[in-house]
Amino acid sequence: MSKQALCIGINDYPGTQNDLSGCVNDANDWAAALAARSFSVVKLLDSQASKAAIVAAISGLIGQAVNGDTLVITYSGHGTWVPDQDGDEPDQRDEALCPWDIGQGKALLDDELHLLLAKRAAGVRIILMSDSCHSGSVTRGDSSELDPGMPRARFLPPEAWLHDVELPSATPRRLAGGIARSGGDLLMAGCLDSQFSWDTRFNGRPNGAFTYYALKTLAKLGASASYAHWFKAITPAYLPTNQLPQNPQLFGSATARKWKVFS
Template sequence: MATSKKALCVGINNFKNYPSAALQGCVNDAHDMSALLQKLLGFQGSDITVLTDAQATKATIISNLKAMVDGAKAGKYSYLVFSLSSHGTQVPDLSGDEPDRADEAFCPHDLAQAGGQWDANHVILDDELRDLFIQLPANVLLEVYLDTCHSGTGLKAIDMLLDRTPRYLPPPSLEAFEEVESKRSRGLRHGMLEKGMVHNILWAGCRADQTSADAKIGGSWHGAFTYYFCKEMNACKNSLSRADLLTKVRADLKKGKYSQIPQLECEATKRKVQIG
């Protein structure tokens, strides 16, 4: 019976081909999540891979995730955690099954474009993550934390303050932007937690129509969602249910004048229990 844990924590502040898109809190997020897993959730340092900046190419991220899934399928792991802090973006629905939709995507360090669109070899689609995670056995728990955003439509003036940056990159050309702008975002729930993945858990830093903030809090930069999630987990020492924890994190963000509303997608029974 599998008893081991495995985690991948990714944080990307700098993007090889887009230096002007740099963020400041994503690397801190990756280290904060790694520390939290070790302090409160029974992970050993050897159970956790942390990838930051130049380490966090698409190929390396996907390779690590595949190794985690393969290990779980072989019975080595019963609990997997994947955290990602970076820019989100959008691409036209590449599968073609929902032509009125746009797919959510994630920006690795080596993000690049091919013509007017993002290069599929250098952007991570939510469909790709779903296709990978759907292979997990039903007795393996996967918990995913995504401190990104996938739409610029929710931008407000407060999101553009000097101590806040939205974690969103628009498509790389006017044509590509117009192709997704008129389409509806599916939302990460539909992209990653479709039928067959109900036993998994997804935390998202904001709703599909909102932005997640890269923010200066307490003198250093963090993802606003990750910062308050770690703050409340440390305060309660993992004694709260996921639902109660979500309530506290949402309240912290509201008090801090952040418009984003974190989302928790999982079975109702898993909302009522502690993490891990």
């Protein structure tokens, strides 16, 4: 059984004036954690993570995977939305991830991601870890490690990269949910689909809040821990907080939630 991972981290968004700080660190941190668990890892960082490169990397993983293999895809960067073109979205919006060349209109739609992942062979497990999206408002958790003066939302407004396009007025509701429907077995997302994930600093080092706490708790998990156990270790002990109002989410079947983490 093969274990393969793709770790994507994008701080640099040319032409948008919306750069981030912690996404490359996130990708490197995920890559190190996965390599320690015997995954072969490919990283796409900043300019390496164009839409074409992301699509090619995912296609390569899917095309080579066979029954019994496990694929992990981590994404740290902006999320956004575009006007729905095929009428399948009640809020008139398709949710999307933001590749490095989003400033050229190169959004990766949830519909496109679904088509990519749907090509997998039977018996291939796909785990998605997404540290992007929208913002919320609860008041629990531990903010003691958070540096002052932060955080910044990992959401790129369409007006920052879409030009001369009429935008619908409906409120976006399903960015994380859209990614969950993309064809993976299990998704751990940084927040509710109506929230932001936050880009911030811990002890002077930039990271995504979800990634930081996910990896902190991962390091303490027992060898037989499931994804459900891992998720319970993150929330509500670490997220949300007053300064980081995001509720991590776990999407997947009851069976997938019981899988051993990164097994």
